[in-house]
Amino acid sequence: MKIGLIGTGRIGAFHAATLHDLEGVTDLVVADADAARAASLAASLGVRAAPGIAEMYAEGLDGVVITAATSAHAALIHQALDAGVPVFCEKPVALDVPGTLGVVERAAAGSVPVQIGFQRRFDAGYRAARRALRSGELGWLHTLRACTSDRTPPPAAYIPTSGGLFRDCSIHDFDILRWLTGREVVSVFAQGANRGASFFADGDDVDTCAALLRFDDDTLATVTATRYNGAGHDVRLEVCGSKDARFVGLDDRAPLPSAEPELSWRRSAAPYATFMERFQDAYVTELGVFAEVAAGRAPNPCPPADALEALYVAEACDRSRRTGQPVAVADLRTAAGNGGTAPGT
Incomplete structure (x- = not known):
């Protein structure tokens, strides 16, 4: 399973390490608006950094994990849905109700799962x-x-x-x-x-x-x-x-x-x-469940x-x-x- 991760800050780096060790994830690609930060994280884990998000999707992902800045979440979810890729996105979906409603409606109308990160x-x-x-x-x-x-x-x-x-x-x-x-x-x-x-x-x-x-x-x-x-x-x-x-x-x-x-x-x-x-153990379990959701083997636990x-x-x-x-x-x-x-x- 090839997973992409967008956003390599603190929680992104934490999730990248989890995905790197997750059974069934054979290829991990990371990307960030700060290319140098993405490259540094990739080097520390021995994975690849994509030059951009479009290039990441062009590789053919089985799922994407979004841990970018909150203000970018909604747009990045829509981009993943445009690409037909299952999505895990850290909370919140958006900072306001209209932005969140837009994602809710889009996800409900499609066939690609969107799992939101409420690790508790x-x-x-x-x-x-x-x-x-x-x-x-x-x-x-x-x-x-x-x-x-x-x-x-x-x-x-x-x-x-x-x-x-x-x-x-x-x-x-x-x-x-x-x-x-x-x-x-x-x-x-x-x-x-x-x-x-x-x-x-x-x-x-x-x-x-x-x-x-x-x-x-x-x-x-x-x-x-x-x-x-x-x-x-x-x-x-x-x-x-x-x-x-x-x-x-x-x-x-x-x-x-x-x-x-x-x-x-x-x-x-x-x-x-x-x-x-x-919540270290909960985060690991959560991403393991997302891998199952992305593969079509489990229902979405948090739409x-x-x-x-x-x-x-x-x-x-x-x-x-x-x-x-x-x-x-x-x-x-x-x-x-x-x-x-x-x-x-």
Whole structure:
């Protein structure tokens, strides 16, 4: 299987190394707007760098992985579909609803799969919590508590193109809550704050946020995120039911210094520092599944329509934190001309 990879920055280099070692991938070709960076990555892995994206497709790819700048995602997905090549694209599909809708509609009308990268769906802890909930072991669900906390903030130059904290970070929580519960978010109330560097406010963003979500079965969820979690990179989910509960991310490397005098569990001296450390195994599994999807041996586990639903929730949260008012997610969907309810509801 010949796979192309577009975008050789941090996550691109990480995915390229995974693809290089992936069973069934016999040829890997990388490309980047920065040709020198692509050549350097190719040399480090012993693979080839294409002089451009068009030249890459001319070789006849079996699949393409898009890890370029967010602003280029939608155009690159359309280009891959024009070439008839199965696509894996890191989230988000696009920074806005119209751009995402364009990809959703194009993908739905075609026969080539487009898989969006929400790696938490492939994390062992989240999958175990989902099985426990869906089996009825937890009883009926009443509360979900999710957090995504970066250890250190990104560079200032990243913020104006990131889409904001809800779209960039919390969107992972919005997606995994939908995937885990099988329910839709109907309303949100969100707040944001800036206690850190001024470049967040300068970029019309916040460095910390919190949102209250109500689902269509009246389950409540809190979602928090921050760019300044000094203890380490903290991503967890508490799934609380009437009979039992599950806690995702509560492992030895979770950055949870206890205030209690005694601990009953072992705590690593090296807590997670980055999202790539926290989800390394999930990323590898995710790309392995994409190889199966591209080969026609597995169904698409995360189509663009799912990414659109998570984006609607993120958009609603951003509107709520700006207005100080609750926001119905259906209002965002209606404004986009996509009806008032999520697909299948």
